[in-house]
Amino acid sequence: MADAQETISDRIQHQLDALTRAERQLALSILEDYPASGLGPLTALAKGANVSVPTVARMVQKLGFKGYPDFQTQLRGELRDSAKSPLAKHETWAGAAPSEHILNRFTDAVIDNIRSTLAHLNPAAFDEACALVADQSRHLYIVGGRITHTLADYLFMHMQVIRPNLTHVRSTSNTWPHYLLNANEGDVFVIFDVRRYENNTLKLAQMARARGARIVLFTDQWRSPVHRLADVSLTCRIIVPSAWDSAATTMLLVETMISAVQTLNWESTKDRMQELEEMFDSTKLFRKFT
Amino acid sequence: MADAQETISDRIQHQLDALTRAERQLALSILEDYPASGLGPLTALAKGANVSVPTVARMVQKLGFKGYPDFQTQLRGELRDSAKSPLAKHETWAGAAPSEHILNRFTDAVIDNIRSTLAHLNPAAFDEACALVADQSRHLYIVGGRITHTLADYLFMHMQVIRPNLTHVRSTSNTWPHYLLNANEGDVFVIFDVRRYENNTLKLAQMARARGARIVLFTDQWRSPVHRLADVSLTCRIIVPSAWDSAATTMLLVETMISAVQTLNWESTKDRMQELEEMFDSTKLFRKFT
DNA sequence: GTGCGTCTGTGATAAATTTTTCACAATTCT
DNA sequence: AGAATTGTGAAAAATTTATCACAGACGCAC
Known part of the structure; x- marks a missing residue:
């Protein structure tokens, strides 16, 4: 929950250099058509990246997730957010008020509507x-x-x-x-x-x-x-x-x-x-x- | 393969009238934050829509899919496609209408206001x-x-x-x-x-x-x-x-x-x-x- | 080329989760 | 009151995930 900011894509790109061959292959495959490929079964992702199943499992944990389902949950979360706002979402409307102010919450909701x-x-x-x-x-x-x-x-x-x-x-x-x-x-x-x-x-x-x-x-x-x-x-x-x-x-x-x-x-x-x-x-x- | 045209969203909207109460509830929940909610586990979708698990299972088949995984596969396919197609969508509010359409022009103005x-x-x-x-x-x-x-x-x-x-x-x-x-x-x-x-x-x-x-x-x-x-x-x-x-x-x-x-x-x-x-x-x- | 350490795939298996289906009860609509 | 719809709880089936041990591959230094 801590990292609402950094997307998985960011995280992967950031680590890209530190990754080994198979991991990079996998990483690139994930980024290839993001986030769709990461939302399928682990097996399919492995096959698509031409890596083995354990490689995927290992790397997901390396990225700090509890497991593949956890990884997917986060991906879906990002998808939700991005669907909501093609443009900058986390701006506050009434800049002078905190984002929890009813003005901002209400306006957020109406824009969503x-x-x-x-x-x-x-x-x-x-x-x-x-x-x-x-x-x-x-x-x-x-x-x-x-x-x-x-x-x-x-x-x-x-x-x-x-x-x-x-x-x-x-x-x-x-x-x-x-x-x-x-x-x-x-x-x-x-x-x-x-x-x-x-x-x-x-x-x-x-x-x-x-x-x-x-x-x-x-x-x-x-x-x-x-x-x-x-x-x-x-x-x-x-x-x-x-x-x-x-x-x-x-x-x-x-x-x-x-x-x-x-x-x-x-x-x-x-x-x-x-x-x-x-x-x-x-x-x-x-x-x-x- | 045949229907690259009709998205699941279309299909659901089209059938919306023919659906029963719980099914419509589910349908709206799927459309609510589309397609993210449909890519999670069936159980989560059911809970999110306040509908029972069998209802989801029944409806997915009613929509013409072999099962929930089949449904998800198609959703991911759409997601892939929409990510591929450069943009044009995210610029306009009513995606189905050109940006000069009054719906888009008017909405632009109101959002600006x-x-x-x-x-x-x-x-x-x-x-x-x-x-x-x-x-x-x-x-x-x-x-x-x-x-x-x-x-x-x-x-x-x-x-x-x-x-x-x-x-x-x-x-x-x-x-x-x-x-x-x-x-x-x-x-x-x-x-x-x-x-x-x-x-x-x-x-x-x-x-x-x-x-x-x-x-x-x-x-x-x-x-x-x-x-x-x-x-x-x-x-x-x-x-x-x-x-x-x-x-x-x-x-x-x-x-x-x-x-x-x-x-x-x-x-x-x-x-x-x-x-x-x-x-x-x-x-x-x-x-x-x- | 040899040796060494690391990385990766294989195949199998166990564990966990998810999906599917059932029968029946409860609810709601007509 | 009867028909259709929906939820419950459970169990079985299917799939998916997580792991393991081990063997082969690879990079690299000597």
Whole structure:
């Protein structure tokens, strides 16, 4: 546990000169395609390096490991770390605070979430979702639950500027069935549902589906049951060191979607934004400068 | 040999729908830190996924492998290949999309925002803000504007669980002066204000100040004029390749604050959360599993 | 070339671990 | 209530690891 710093690769390279012929052969073979070769059975590694089994066993211990399994465990640990951070991991975000400060721990977690979410996201699915949301010929319903209504709200607010023909629905409200009366085939529902998944939301999705609507779902890695009804599911990782889940990554996706949809609809949007600006100016609701 | 194309990760993701609860749990665990976790002993993988050993054995065969060792061999093969292929992957967030894709461009920008925000943030100020917000002897007012009311809402919602004695104010509403009548010296206002800064918000801040209240401000890098009245200003970078600004970084700070405040108030919060859970259970508003 | 010490491979074996499989009970979903 | 899924505990099978003794190979000095 002491040496979180020095990788096995480092350690081997450092000792390379002090090694004997067979050991060097083995060492080079390990480094050859690192770390894959070291993660297989000892026998395979020996054969791959053209050395004998005892040579491998001897050298692993020489490197300071209790045995081959111990060596592998460490290798896997490195692999984990390196997968997490293509770039420098052990930087602290808020330099002025220690790395155990909640600011750094939380940010670490969120960055991890972002990385993992994007890595698993299917861009084609995302594009398809954007196209659906951008399509002004379809009425757009945006649905949020108890926690997620803020995200729904955020999306709704921006979409209001970008396109007409949309409705904000709160699944926790008991008025939502009314909205569904107006839903037609081909309309689009953007639904937010993260754990704890809400029964209302599921029912709403089922009814929307029954009316022939398309469904775009924002959910978490455990996936809301709505995903079985959805045309596109966008899955976010939401784990943070807190009693709550994080909405930051979902927010990122929502904003990205806003940006993408805006680009798709740019011709019609720019006029709408222009008008909006003018209205703000005339009402003096906002200050232009500090 | 045939399938140099389809990785195990792909294969798992593809089948994710067809899997049962425990299998999905396992699948997510494998993907969680891929491929490291799959390269260890079967027993460890099972334990890590909170799943029984036979479940792992069964699923590996379901995925089309002769056995766990076979599965591992393929994983190592992938690892070899990915190490060989120069890069291109580690540069982009959504590996499956080109780096010019909006997903990658937007994420780049947000990560930059986070980095920059945290680098400039004063942890002591942040801690002070959290202490103010956590102090139950002060009434807590949370104020959002036209765009930022979603963030304010998010904070309010969580604070409602964590502590009593708080109020949500929308500066765009014309009812906010009423709230101020009740504000006492020492009360705390958490105010969100990003460009375009809102006159209403500024006026509200001035009146709050005049009544001797403390002010915690979330703002952007150009800083709302409210910052001159604030005891603590938390400044976020919000630039993204979009016609809009990004709330993702602000969301990150808000969530971190929620976590920190919750920790400060843990003793009293845990009972409140417990009660909340019970209420949810009894109302059956939520589903426990998919 | 000889001798010496070190290094390495062989083949075998024992020990340890891991994988696979079973039947049955418990749980959860429908 | 019934069907499907999952966990338990155990045992057997298979594989992998660790060691050993010894013989051959090699480098090197004389």
